[in-house]
Amino acid sequence: LDIKNEDLRKLADLGQGNGGSVVKVEHEPTGTIMAKKIVLIDAKSSVRKQILRELQIMHDCHSEYIISCYGSFLAEPNICMCIEYMDKGSFDGIYRKIGAIDINVVCLVAHSVLEGLTYLYDVHRIIHRDIKPSNILLNSEGSIKLCDFGVSGELINSIANTFVGTSVYMSPERIQGAEYSIKSDIWSLGITLIELATGRFPLCDISVDDDDLSDLDEDRESEFDSHNKTPTHRDSIFGFNKKANRRLSKRVDSTLQHEDAVNSMSIIELMHQIVREPAPRLGEQFGEEAEEFVDACLAKDPHERHTPKTLLEYRWMDDARDSTFDVKAWAATF
Ligand code: ADP
Ligand code: MG
Numbered sequence: 001l002d003i004k005n006e007d008l009r010k011l012a013d014l015g016q017g018n019g020g021s022v023v024k025v026e027h028e029p030t031g032t033i034m035a036k037k038i039v040l041i042d043a044k045s046s047v048r049k050q051i052l053r054e055l056q057i058m059h060d061c062h063s064e065y066i067i068s069c070y071g072s073f074l075a076e077p078n079i080c081m082c083i084e085y086m087d088k089g090s091f092d093g094i095y096r097k098i099g100a101i102d103i104n105v106v107c108l109v110a111h112s113v114l115e116g117l118t119y120l121y122d123v124h125r126i127i128h129r130d131i132k133p134s135n136i137l138l139n140s141e142g143s144i145k146l147c148d149f150g151v152s153g154e155l156i157n158s159i160a161n162t163f164v165g166t167s168v169y170m171s172p173e174r175i176q177g178a179e180y181s182i183k184s185d186i187w188s189l190g191i192t193l194i195e196l197a198t199g200r201f202p203l204c205d206i207s208v209d210d211d212d213l214s215d216l217d218e219d220r221e222s223e224f225d226s227h228n229k230t231p232t233h234r235d236s237i238f239g240f241n242k243k244a245n246r247r248l249s250k251r252v253d254s255t256l257q258h259e260d261a262v263n264s265m266s267i268i269e270l271m272h273q274i275v276r277e278p279a280p281r282l283g284e285q286f287g288e289e290a291e292e293f294v295d296a297c298l299a300k301d302p303h304e305r306h307t308p309k310t311l312l313e314y315r316w317m318d319d320a321r322d323s324t325f326d327v328k329a330w331a332a333t334f
Helices: 045-059 091-098 103-124 153-158 182-198 216-228 242-252 258-263 265-276 288-297 315-322 327-331
Strands: 008-016 020-027 032-040 069-075 078-084 136-138 144-146
Touching (some): 008 032, 045 078, 045 153, 103 136, 103 288
Antiparallel strands (some): 020 032, 136 144
């Protein structure tokens, strides 16, 4: 399918991320509904062509756990990727809408992500590099699929935003400068699963309420003053005070945004904490199998952390394979 920009009719905005935006479009010649991802890139034309070549890999990805791709093209100064439209959106949007996700669904998310990662790695030697709730999509058929995987090294290098790749889902070893490995994706999966099951991002253990955010700037100074001291009271797993934490959870959301560069001190501090503090845990209320699985994802030492293949052998993944949970019916409730 040779897709031209002028054949696409915009239907709606789907969202905005760090590197660009996504719109729902209709490909008029065929009537196909697609998601068009528009990425602003900062690269010379030889590099742009290289990016397009690298994106070809996406066409060769055929897995029920991976978003399919219709085509990519240049629309200066952007690169556009037309991908399968998922009508229930991404899991971050879903839990913000309906609250914590049913653990039966979280179990199936874990299984789909592992199968997707295994496919990408075994068949194409690709590491995903950006596992997070907004890159796990659902459709009303009940299919759960991965998108936004790192097919193109040149694209990653060329996205016109300095903070691309800085994510609060990053593993301790990545924060410390180690190369990406398939195990870094497993850490991000562990964080993602806790976030979905509890309905909140686990590294800022406090809910956001907008009521008293106005006075937050006042304690900015004191927050940073206390960095090198032992916190006197531990309101959160990281020993931040509640106000600082609330601001942090409001700001870090999923990825550091461009405008937030001036506020990035807390992100840096969060990264320090990921390296220093014990990993978060799922909690026993979700069952022993789930807890054991998430603990295996969140081993801080990558040598102790499991790979997608060995995680697929965990008891919780047997539950996923034997699951009779009706995701399609569940998806129809929101
Ligand atoms: P991020 O993943 O950091 O949120 P993106 O630019 O990748 O940023 O995506 C923005 C939003 O667009 C996502 O949060 C998701 O909800 C939505 N989106 C992305 N791809 C699709 C798709 N294929 N179908 C439906 N919605 C999508
Ligand atoms: Mg994305």
